[in-house]
């Protein structure tokens with residue numbers, strides 16, 4: 001079979017070279033976008049009088065036939081046609097004859113492939129925003145069911161201050177909210193048209209780039225033809241945003257794994273999201289969060305991979321840039337998998353409220369509050385800190401918690417203590433005392449949930 005670019009060559013391509021340079025094995029994923037771009041391009045060629053209307057109609061019909069055949073799996077792509085662009089062009093020519101060869105007028109694969117990827121990522125970004133909002137919904141629902149669930153909040157993975165479990169979940173709602181914002185913001189840089197840049201310098205044909213942009217619903221066209229074919233920033237941005245989403249998912253995964261352990265036993269993931277051990281009959285392993293945590297590595301890898309491909313790369317197109325695709329597809333699939341599983345896994349997660357409460361009752365996470373109590377009595381905070389530090393040390397030596405101490409015992413450390421401390425030390429009181437905007441007090445968290453629900457209604 002002859003090559004679409006065969007004219008200048010006197011020898012056949014080496015078989016290994018053909019396989020090494022081909023991208024059809026993975027860029028076939030861009031088939032729909034490639035045809036979508038070609039339809040807009042050929043429509044413009046007709047409107048501009050560059051191709052006669054008859055040819056345009058024949059080519060369009062041919063492209064639609066090729067599309068149907070691809071969808072039905074009837075086309076066997078071939079490595080000797082290198083990539084999706086030439087495979088489709090070849091198939092078109094087989095379908096409608098030499099007139100199919102007019103499609104590539106005023107176009108290069110360089111602006112064509114860039115266009116395909118803009119079309120591809122544009123769809124993915126919309127899907128990811130939707131998947132993130134579904135995850136937010138699951139988190140908000142769990143938060144609503146846990147507005148009275150108190151657990152220790154941690155810093156350094158040491159118990160710090162009691163918080164509402166709802167508050168902890170809502171932290172993730174905020175994180176995923178920023179992820180959605182980042183994706184939505186990147187849309188304006190994804191939603192622009194490279195086509196018309198030609199190989200690098202533009203084209204001699206009187207094309208209308210703005211018409212093609214409007215046909216494809218792009219908001220604008222690239223200003224500079226060299227930039228149009230060299231730019232992969234929009235993919236880098238996507239890979240960065242995906243990496244940050246995975247960072248967030250991996251933090252939540254880590255917490256779910258810890259919380260599912262016998263040591264914590266704060267939550268139980270539904271059986272449908274866990275697996276067993278082939279040897280230890282008692283085991284129920286949190287494989288899904290473990291794998292999400294693990295797959296975070298490949299998503300970061302794909303970002304670093306493409307950053308490195310682009311480093312020092314001279315303008316304009318270089319074959320190196322073909323390496324932009326596999327990592328992008330892999331990140332899309334990895335992120336889709338993680339987000340699709342996370343929403344139902346959070347929705348079906350059983351929260352062990354009693355166990356969380358028990359943990360709070362058996363720790364010193366209310367210590368700050370009695371320090372604040374003494375401050376209320378006029379003691380400088382630094383001195384109050386010292387007094388409570390000694391009180392806690394005494395408790396540890398006695399095998400007691402603060403609420404177990406008698407008033408006399410408290411008074412050994414400061415005469416300022418009185419009966420009210422027993423109220424101050426209650427977990428509900430400790431939580432509700434943090435009544436600042438964004439704090440863990442029940443009413444603040446209820447407000448945060450209401451605001452999140454309002455936002456979710458807009459998406």
Ligand code: ARG
Pocket residue numbers: 023027083109110113317319321322323
């Ligand atoms: N398969 C190529 C890629 O993905 C398409 C562009 C090829 N252009 C070229 N001049 N060889 O980058």
